[in-house]
Amino acid sequence: MELSILPLTQPKARPRDENALAFGKTFSDRMFVMEYATAKGWHGARIAPYGPFSLDPAAAVLHYAQEIFEGLKAFRCQDGRIALFRPTDNVKRFNRSADRMCMPRVDEAFFLQAIKELVRLEADWVPRSEGTSLYIRPTMIATDPYLGVRPSDTYLCYVILSPVAAYYKGGFSPVKIWISDEFVRSAPGGTGEAKTGGNYAASLRASMEAAKLGFDQVLWLDAVHRKYVEEVGSMNICFYLDGKVVTSPLKGTILDGITRRSVLTLIRDLGIEVEERALSVEEIMEGAASGRLVEAFGTGTAAVVSPVGQLTYRDRTIEIGGNQVGALTLKLYETLTGIQYGRLPDPHGWVEKI
C-alpha cells in the first residue's frame, strides 16, 4: 500500500512550556489515517493534518464499543536522534486486540513504517526537556452506520501524537492504592487482555471512588475468587517478596504489558528470580506486616515504573518499604529510562532509532 503525505497548511504553535504539558491534551500537526472495507481491505493510507472526523451517529463504535488502541512513546536521545521503544511489540499487540474484538488486522511492517514516518515528519514535536516524550496513540474504530450487533464491515485506523511532560514532575514518589473488593476490571473469557476502550469505561467507577477516598489508583483483584492480584489502574504490578519478584501470570485477564515484559527481563538480568504466579491479597498484607514484602511497583508506558507506598484493603492499610521508593524500583526505573533515552547501552535491542 502507498502512503501519501498531504500538505500541511496551518502548523500549530509549539507548546510554550514543555514541562507544563498535561498528559494527552496537546496534539501535533499531523496524524496517520487509513480506512478499511471488507471488500477492499485497508486503503487510503495517508498522513494528513490533525483534525476531527465526520462519523455517522449510528457508527458501531459509538454504540457497541468495537474499538482498540495502543500507547507507546518516542524519546529524544542524548545524541539528538529520536527513538521508539519496542514499537513492533505494540503493533503485534494491536493485532492481538483486533483479533479479540473481531476487527481487521493491520499489516505489521506497513503500520510500523507509517508510525515511524509520522514521527519523522513531526520530529519537531518530540519535546527536548529532561523526562519528556512524544506519546503515540494508534487507534482503530468500527464505523458501519448500523445498529445491529455484529462486527462492522468498515473501520477507521489512525495514529495521533501528543507531547507529554515528565511523568514525575513532583519527584519519584510512592502512590497510595485502594484494593477494590467490589468492582472488577476483567473476568476469565472477557476482554482484559485486549487494549480496548470498554475495559477503561468499566474501570471509571472504581477509580472515581478511589479518588474520592484520597487514593491514587485502584488495585484490581481477580473476578472469580476476588482474592488474587491482577493489575493496578492501567498498569501491571510487581511485588518484591522473599527476595523474588512476583507478578500475576498472563492468563487472559490482564494486559501483556511491554513495560512489564521489559522490567521482568531487567530483573532477571540483575540475577533476581521472577515468579509469574497467583498472589493473594492476604499474602501481600501478611508480607508487608512481617517485612517479607519490601517493594511493590506498577509498570506501564506512561509512568514506566510507579512505586507503591501504601495499600488499603477493606479497613486495613499497610505501608510497603516504609512508604519510601525501594532500591530495586529505583534501579529498574533508572535502567529502563536510561535505555529509552540512550543514556545506557541497549543490550536487548529494544530501542529503534528513526
Ligand SMILES: *Cc1c(COP(=O)(O)O)cnc(C)c1O
Ligand atoms: C496499556 C496497559 C498496560 C501497560 O502496558 P504497557 O505496554 O507496559 O504500556 C497495563 N495494563 C493495562 C490495562 C493497559 O491498558
